[in-house]
């Protein structure tokens with residue numbers, strides 16, 4: 101507490117992570133204020149997924165601190181590593197959307213949305229169902245509520261994935277390449293939902309290779325390379341006149357398609 | 358021959374009580390075995406090496422022991438350690454513990470074949486410990502492994518026949534008393550065979566029910 105300013109929803113301070121000899125993240129720091137859409141760009145292998153996974157402690161960072169609305173994640177007030185139970189409670193405040201959707205195959209679409217709010221957050225079933233149906237309407241899938249994920253297209257699965265994350269009413273949403281596993285003609289429907297969320301002012305951190313989306317929807321770009329934040333700035337500046345040579349090369353490569 | 362079956366028919370109460378006992382033994386062992394497997398399987402997958410290793414030794418050991426020998430050990434061997442169980446308890450314990458090992462290994466195999474992301478999503482959405490296993494991990498395992506678990510249930514029914522050697526009045530025991538009392542071996546044993554077959558058909562009907570549930574989710 102006290103280390104973060106009032107508006108910071110997520111404050112990442114000096115995160116480092118290594119796997120064996122490989123230093124995957126080196127001293128990553130940034131803050132995300134309320135209503136921001138931060139797009140994380142960078143070549144494959146630069147540590148973007150690991151960064152998101154460190155934020156909710158799916159991977160345990162080797163060093164650094166993460167604060168969510170002022171509360172330290174992963175380390176409790178006593179200064180020791182949180183128990184699984186304590187971590188679980190914090191994780192319900194962070195919504196996550198996965199590259200390969202990661203829906204629960206044994207549950208229907210509606211049940212996928214209701215599972216964590218009812219089982220983990222212990223919210224009343226009737227209330228959760230009503231909100232879940234509203235979320236499905238929002239992502240255009242009301243008619244699929246009783247269908248199992250296996251019967252959905254990739255684009256529909258990812259829209260369910262997003263609705264499932266929203267159903268927990270998280271403080272921040274993390275997206276890990278939400279459209280990378282989709283056929284090109286299905287990317288648009290998912291980006292449309294994400295643009296809508298950005299417009300509503302949801303607080304989001306989005307790892308993506310969709311440059312068009314990052315350019316119009318992001319409030320800020322975080323450019324990573326080899327485990328470091330190389331450059332950060334507003335999209336209109338980042339895409340037109342980046343400060344670093346590495347960012348310039350990256351933009352050129354992706355602009356060329 | 359007709360006369361032999363008539364004799365078996367006259368002893369139908371004995372056979373039916375044997376069938377009933379076989380059913381009770383099998384159902385109780387199957388349920389208890391599954392419940393134990395639900396504890397053993399997460400242990401087999403545990404990141405705590407010593408725990409995974411200890412359970413692995415138990416599971417592999419159990420799978421290498423002939424069931425008959427294991428039943429002997431439980432009934433005749435345990436009393437040397439001061440644990441004296443009657444034939445019903447011994448039979449149940451032997452069947453349950455033995456097949457729990459197989460069931461645990463079946464579930465572990467199904468688990469290893471599952472994609473990692475849904476489980477990770479479970480953790481990311483705040484599930485942990487037993488709730489993570491029960492709500493997120495286990496249901497897909499049961500759906501995926503339904504047919505193999507069904508096979509194991511059939512194995513339980515068949516292994517229960519060995520318990521005749523500890524004088525448990527199950528179906529095989531009933532058939533052999535009828536044959537020794539009246540000397541009608543073929544009629545007595547073939548009747549028992551058909552009754553076992555009936556039990557297997559019921560199990561298979563259950564498996565195809567689970568398979569329909571699984572197919573809707575694939």
Ligand SMILES: Nc1ncnc2c1ncn2[C@@H]1O[C@H](COP(=O)(O)OP(=O)(O)O)[C@@H](O)[C@H]1O
Nearest residue numbers: 119122124142143144145146147148149150151
């Ligand atoms: N669990 C892991 N064990 C070992 N190496 C890993 C693990 N996860 C990721 N890595 C390595 O860390 C580096 C960064 O991976 P990742 O965060 O997935 O990058 P990105 O998402 O930017 O493509 C890669 O070299 C990858 O091979």
Ligand SMILES: [Mg+2]
Nearest residue numbers: 148149150277
């Ligand atoms: Mg990645």
